[in-house]
Amino acid sequence: MKKNGRVTLPSEENFLAETKELMERWGADAIRDSDGTKLDNEIKQLDAKIYTTYFVARGHNEFAEQHMEECQQLYLMSLFNTALDSTLEIDFMKGYFAEQLQPDYLHDPKKYWEVIDRTTGEVVNVSDWDVNARTNRVVITNAIPWHEYTVSFLVFAIWDPTQMYNHITNNWGDKPHDIPFDVRGPHSNQYMASYLKQWLQDNPDTDVVRFTTFFYHFTLVFNNLGKEKFVDWFGYGASISVAAMDAFEKEKGYRLRPEDIVDQGYYNTAFRVPTKTYLEYMDFVQKFVAEEAKKLVDIVHESGKEAMMFLGDNWIGTEPYGKYFEQIGLDAVVGSVGGGATLRMIADIPHVSYTEGRFLPYFFPDTFYEGNNPVIEANENWLTARRAILRNPVDRIGYGGYLSLAYKFPDFVSYIEQVTDEFRDIYDTIKGVKPYCGLKVAILNAWGGLRTWQTHMVAHALWYKQIYSYLGVLESLSGASVDVTFISFDDVLHNGVPEDVDVIINAGDVGTAFSGGEYWKNPRLLTALRAWIYNGGGFIGIGEPTACQHEGHYFQLASALGIDKELGYSLSTDKYFTTPVVEHFISADSTTFDFGEGMKNIYALSEETEIIEYSNGEVHLASHPFGSGRTVYIAGLPYSEENTRLLMRALYYAAHKEEEFHKWHASNIYCEVHAYPSIGKAALVNNSMREQTTLVYDGNGNSKEVTLAPSEIRWEDVSYEG
Amino acid sequence: MKKNGRVTLPSEENFLAETKELMERWGADAIRDSDGTKLDNEIKQLDAKIYTTYFVARGHNEFAEQHMEECQQLYLMSLFNTALDSTLEIDFMKGYFAEQLQPDYLHDPKKYWEVIDRTTGEVVNVSDWDVNARTNRVVITNAIPWHEYTVSFLVFAIWDPTQMYNHITNNWGDKPHDIPFDVRGPHSNQYMASYLKQWLQDNPDTDVVRFTTFFYHFTLVFNNLGKEKFVDWFGYGASISVAAMDAFEKEKGYRLRPEDIVDQGYYNTAFRVPTKTYLEYMDFVQKFVAEEAKKLVDIVHESGKEAMMFLGDNWIGTEPYGKYFEQIGLDAVVGSVGGGATLRMIADIPHVSYTEGRFLPYFFPDTFYEGNNPVIEANENWLTARRAILRNPVDRIGYGGYLSLAYKFPDFVSYIEQVTDEFRDIYDTIKGVKPYCGLKVAILNAWGGLRTWQTHMVAHALWYKQIYSYLGVLESLSGASVDVTFISFDDVLHNGVPEDVDVIINAGDVGTAFSGGEYWKNPRLLTALRAWIYNGGGFIGIGEPTACQHEGHYFQLASALGIDKELGYSLSTDKYFTTPVVEHFISADSTTFDFGEGMKNIYALSEETEIIEYSNGEVHLASHPFGSGRTVYIAGLPYSEENTRLLMRALYYAAHKEEEFHKWHASNIYCEVHAYPSIGKAALVNNSMREQTTLVYDGNGNSKEVTLAPSEIRWEDVSYEG
Ligand SMILES: [Mg+2]
Ligand SMILES: [Mg+2]
């Protein structure tokens, strides 16, 4: 008998019969609307949960326009302006989009703005500048010629950035601009609750209120040409306001400076090593968001409906891995799945009854056009996500876009029928079952658990030249037979390395929050890690791990890593250690290497460094003993099956557990074995779209040859004596 | 009639007739011995000046062995040692060559040594460590577990490193080890003078005393395997001693720390931004070396002979471009010529009567073996050197090695006959004549004039991955029709940019003395340069110019350069400016680009940046206006004819003098025009070993087509109405 459930369909008007057919075939038990689609009444009466998108802080212009003083705000920094003489006029709005951003002249610029001499870093005395509100200019007097100056200024953000993006992209013409309001404001705060109550009454067919999301959009600022200027999916930019500044002062006992938010124009992106003040500001926002969101969730619950949060758009402050999230009391989180790491980012979220992944491709014309085969993208998306699902499944999957468009592609409809069946099969087999994990891995950076599965990201799941060589680490781990935890430097400083961790990974470019920057000058951090490694721990450094030029090392764990980076200072020291080992456990399955952007000028410090790859006068892959522990250096690790295998071998080697590497293992790099000893099951999976033959090893080290069809998952009954 | 003179031959025993023949053919008027060859009495009676190699501070073991307390010294740093508990024993000699280096136990280690906690940077109290002189161990008590410690210790350098190298390389067996002695010691000081006096009497046929060189060898330390461990051609390591420490304190009023010399193990190489203390130490050594060398030169002059200094080996402190060099009173400097830049390094030395370049190849079996054609290397060497000679000739050229070996290669003998004739022809035509220079270029770094033509070097003229992309700048300039000056940041801070400079070049990796490191946080430096550029100056940045992360910029002249480097902090800022211009003055002669090591993650800051080359998601070549001035960014510039042309165009563009670019110009990049308006001459040269056809332009902009034979130099009579 065909199972059903755990699948959410988008639907649309005038599509009842086909919706029913697809519900049947895909086993869907929930139907959702979306930003551009509405559901017919007939559809709402189907035997399915109805999800309805809900915007808290935008889409209510009738209210917002009457309370522009509660409009959301941002701190912005002007361009850098060079003083040519002692008077300097700064067009601080230059480069910004006037339709999105308006200078805040309601609040005294002399109190809330800052003019900074960026040549010295000093704040310019307020008596030395004035604002011309008519021309949007700041005029500095007593400027020092040839110094550079910036203005940090408050604006009202008068257009919701997501709607703005859609509006501009789709040429929505004179459709009103959604004005985002700030629920810190008394009217807004009252309005958000009363409107929701009314809305719940008005939408009796809604079962699940899909908050998109709560209060503050991630930072998204447009330029004077109406194009994206600044995007930070983690950015708290839209949460700041005069009200927030004042509340912060009251709560924390000190006042924020504009520079605490503006941060030299870097705006505290996730790549910046966070300052103590910024961490306190984030905490302050999270606490507020949780308190206010809880009020809305309570109202939803009182109406007998469920509250679901979309992990995106206005999600700032919700921080699903943060300490206040539990208090919100959400039923569910839904988010979009770009691969294994984003799946785990959703699936691992604690304190909700269920999670849902929105899978690719969207049913949009950019994929669903004549001559294109959307099955390929769906298959790729499914294979990368399935690896992660086999470690920890989301509770539901769903799709987005125009169902009518997907319906025109029968092969696609069939393929999704197969995917949804396979998903339910996996889910029903392993949900709540602890998979076999050969190792426990900790990702160490400045963010730790707060940014679980969220490292090295700029805009959500987009490719950037500077990140792909690090994102591969998360993607590889997301579907690997290892436990993964995220720890911060502060965690290590306060609590040491968690007891059960086998291997720590530190990956990133020098000076970023992911590598650690000045944290690596902290003797207590170094002491804790050196002791831990020396006593048997494994440490993998990728890119510029532990990098911070100090007292003769660039990598502060250079002595443990057995390598360092040549900055020119040590060119006079002969570099004799350039010969790779003939073979090595870590590279046993490698034929070629792909370090992505790689890293220049890495050299081995002694003959004890096991150089595994050396080319172009540089080390890109090496291992080194340190006491009873081991370290591995990798120049970069873009995602691929080859690099996943390389990383797994590096982990087992670093952990001194080479002999356990073949437990529940597939020799072919395109295949993996996921074992569930407590239920006596194992899944043999082919992660590729080609047939693969592999040796598979059980938990006792016995192997057999298996041939798996393209994308196949094969369940086997197993016993485990390990 | 055949001219002769200006050429120095090496000779050897039992080679009289051939020496006479080669003297005749090459027009040699001087004969030299060398480290491995002696001259017959008959040869010394030929009609030629006789150069005799003289070692001041080594090669006198009969004296040195009796005064080991005056043996030269070095400060060395041990390896980094991790404390496992509160006691740490450090084998500080580990990795060092005991035949070269012996710990100094004559002077109290508690006074002269330093133990440093390299995790904190703190000096360990002398009461917390002791030295075991029997085992060469330092034992630290009260160590902090997991901190790293180093020992900075004094040694006696008991083997001259050049003799050591030759001894080991040539298996000289039980031949005695030359012990270097320090002329700061009273016995040594007396000995150096009295021995020289005697020697001058004993060598009546010597006309020129070729000092190789004076007192302190550049830093050259061997490892436990008897191989080079550390080499710094600029290193003052061998000049330090207890006597020097004490004299420094007396002269400067404060005491040096070992760390002032050891410098975290980087030993103040030329790549380190020099500290004030280190600069004062260098000054102190230079002053001493000049005073003492003057004594020897005076003795030579009293004997009626000339004093010539070899620019190498024990040249430390002589600093030919330093402020004390003139006082030495030398007649001549000789140095080895690896190309144009090294030729200029010799030719431009002030305050001597003549300079001499030792050309390649050496007459050694590695080049002069059957089946090899040494003409090729000689031709390459001559072509690169000739470019520089045409700007400023050395006064003499010479060769080294075994003359008997060269004699066996008749084509080589003929080729050198041609080279020596060509050299004399050039010299007689242009010596003392100011060549046409279209521009004045200043190389800006932490060293300035002191290291004229000596930037980015580790060991003399060797290739290093980290330097070749910068050395090309000097090599290109060495033979270009531009004036070149070297200025330091301190020069600019004290005196501003020299009046007549058209373009400043700042080239190097971040944090090095050549880029500038923390100098770029100095507002006065930035102010001076911004004002200068804005008012019409040209600025070319290569690699990581003005790099020092501070207040929102990585390049502190980012606003002038129109580019910056992405470190991850500004990934959230959209990078729209990625489209190269269709054509540009700078790249008008370029078909492909070679930036050498290049530079990653450079991006344009605004639409005003003229991107000239963009690939791999990065800018590698760009220009930008800044007020009336212009800047150019180049990712790297290894030496080639193509890059020489690129640099010349960049210079003219930066200087806003494009219209003068075609004065005295050759269109073909393998050809150049060197003009001497004051004597009405121009040299058209083919820098390649292939025939070249080119348009040549005179000083009035008239052009004609010319075909030049391989390597040809063609003199023309010209008039100049410019
Ligand atoms: Mg219903
Ligand atoms: Mg969904």
Ligand SMILES: [Mg+2]
């Ligand atoms: Mg004579």
